[in-house]
Amino acid sequence: MNTNKKNQSGRAILLVSIFVFAVSCQSQNGSSLSGSGTVEVREVNIAPLLSARISKIYFDEGDSVQAGDLLVSLSSNEAAADVAGMHARLRSARNAVEQAAATVRDARTNLSRSRELFSSGALSQQKLDEAKTRADVSEAALSSARSQVNEIQAMIDKAESRFSETKIVSPLSGTVLTVNFEEGEVVMPGNKILTVGDLSFPELTIYLSATQIARVKTGATARIKVDGIDKDFSGKVVRIHDEAEFTPKNVQTSDARARLVYGVKIALPADGVFRPGMMADATIIPEK
DSSP: OHHHHHHHHHHHHHHHHHHHHHHHHHHHHSSOEEEEEEEEEEEEEEOOSSOEEEEEEOOOTTOEEOTTOEEEEEOOHHHHHHHHHHHHHHHHHHHHHHHHHHHHHHHHHHHHHHHHHHHTTSSOHHHHHHHHHHHHHHHHHHHHHHHHHHHHHHHHHHHHHHHHTTEEEOSSSEEEEEEOOOTTOEEOTTOOOEEEEEEEEEEEEEEEEHHHHTTOOTTOEEEEEOTTOOOEEEEEEEEEOSSOBTOOSOOOSHHHHHTOEEEEEEEOOOSSOOOTTOEEEEEEEOOO
């Protein structure tokens, strides 16, 4: 009786072992390669270049925007005052140029007359030299006045650029993914006010071992599955990373090399299902 039980137990262990071995072989030699990852899209963080108070945020999370749409207005009183002040200085500087130009004209006329008088002997050398000096000084004053205009114009360009930075527009068409500030709050340069993402090109990156990656080719089809959705989607392998992630400095053995993982980027359908941060499973169908 004990012998029969031992024989039955041994056959059971053998059958289990054969089953595990078969499943293992099927997993290693099967026709598909699987992995999980996080959906990614092209994202742009919208941040100011100056410190200011938020006057208006024109879109909420989930809203669609077009490239060039006004997203955020910052308080512009100070920047507008700077521009107005610079323009007032520019008007004054241009008046100074006109006055300096008139002085140059008078000095040139006087110099020309002084030369005629000196040629006829009616004017001394000293008086002629004084006329030349006045003409030279007036020319230098005109040049300085013109330089002042150019400097103020450069300051105006800078002030107007700063004023334009109070109006933040979207650099791309897409969807507002996050809004991190409220109207009335003060933001500093670099603060991420909101994020816009282009959902028309969602991608998924999974990681495969070195032995698996040899079976994957660019353009291969991938079946995509998302939790909670009773439907499979079709994707395409668009990029295979050339270098392994977390590669040790010295990899000597074939066993160690087999444990390295390579990123595989899969393009997903742009049907509005895939959102950034969503987890998805991909099964790649390798070429036979």
